[in-house]
């Protein structure tokens with residue numbers, strides 16, 4: 264292992280993974296981890312499990328798996344728990360979600376049945392289309408927050424966990440009105456005591472985690488920990504935080520294609536995106552309030568990537584529309600269509616059509632695994648507050664208030680890998696490649712090409 268990794272505490276003992284919201288994404292995530300542990304599945308889509316990272320110069324040929332490079336918890340060390348509005352255990356939730364079949368789930372049925380949600384913090388003002396049957400009762404929102412803190416402690420003790428992380432996989436809440444209680448910790452804690460209506464359930468879970476120094480991630484577009492009060496608290500309690508809204512389907516496509524248009528200076532006239540999905544998430548998003556939260560998250564990416572203010576001729580006037588329609592027959596098998604109108608040389612119009620027949624939770628599950636493992640790494644590495652290097656996973660990356668979020672998937676990926684290199688004391692890669700061709704640097708840095716290697720290259724060309 265690398266000589267600098269002694270600044271990072273080792274990933275010893277069990278890691279508790281606490282998930283507010285135990286529906287389709289959560290049950291698919293847990294089932295996938297349990298199947299992988301038994302050698303019955305492959306964690307495809309997970310950067311922590313499958314991706315390699317190049318280290319040093321290209322001729323050094325150092326390219327370890329990320330999980331061998333940075334000290335991450337192993338799948339065997341994870342213990343799952345969480346909260347839900349309904350009392351279904353993880354097997355029942357997985358069957359209801361219909362992402363994986365009964366036959367696929369059979370080998371891990373026992374493990375999934377053993378995971379039962381704790382009672383949840385509910386508020387009908389924030390999620391309209393569900394009627395909870397498994398909620399907590401409390402005198403105030405502070406009382407509910409303290410109950411969640413007690414849940415975390417009990418879970419940790421009962422399962423002998425060394426550490427825990429929390430990742431919101433709950434439904435998309437309506438956005439709260441801007442309120443003074445979001446501004447600083449004192450006002451937020453007063454707001455909890457007064458049960459301020461501007462504090463939705465997801466903020467109560469986030470507060471409980473952050474107050475107790477637990478790392479917190481947010482897979483939905485709700486504000487949750489993205490308010491000054493909780494950002495300040497995370498700094499104080501040394502909790503790493505990140506969000507918002509897993510970047511999985513259409514936005515993954517958008518933030519891959521848009522950087523290409525910008526890199527090639529192709530103009531954009533319009534981008535029409537529509538989706539149909541029929542899972543519980545789709546049902547929640549059928550409520551205009553929850554949809555508005557999601558729409559805001561999905562809409563923000565193009566402006567930041569394309570920078571219309573710097574390129575008015577190319578991106579000053581494009582039409583962007585996003586729709587999501589609840590269509591029950593599709594279940595979790597979401598279908599997204601994109602019609603993209605672009606312009607090239609001499610303003611000539613062209614079109615691109617994307618039809619992504621995806622599986623929502625299959626795309627989200629590996630992100631849950633990566634985020635849980637990286638948040639735990641961040642905590643052990645002494646990182647606190649907003650973890651912008653995890654923007655790679657989100658549609659609306661949380662970042663410092665005065666900065667623009669980074670949406671370009673390629674920059675996000677580089678940011679993530681370079682952060683891992685920094686954490687492990689390795690050289691940050693700028694990919695300019697100039698040093699390979701600068702004789703003064705080459706002489707000291709690069710080994711002279713070996714005659715044998717030259718010969719084999721020539722021989723290859725001759726063949």
Ligand SMILES: NC(=O)c1ccc[n+]([C@@H]2O[C@H](COP(=O)([O-])OP(=O)(O)OC[C@H]3O[C@@H](n4cnc5c(N)ncnc54)[C@H](O)[C@@H]3O)[C@@H](O)[C@H]2O)c1
Nearest residue numbers: 284286287288347348383433434435464483511543544623
């Ligand atoms: N590809 C994806 O699947 C994807 C991508 C981006 C974001 N998301 C977001 O991830 C979240 C989960 O998606 P899903 O498909 O699993 O949805 P789901 O409806 O199957 O599961 C969400 C669960 O959260 C529970 N819940 C809601 N409020 C809660 C609360 N206050 N406390 C505890 N539990 C609560 C619900 O009862 C439900 O079981 C959604 O917000 C969705 O928008 C999913």
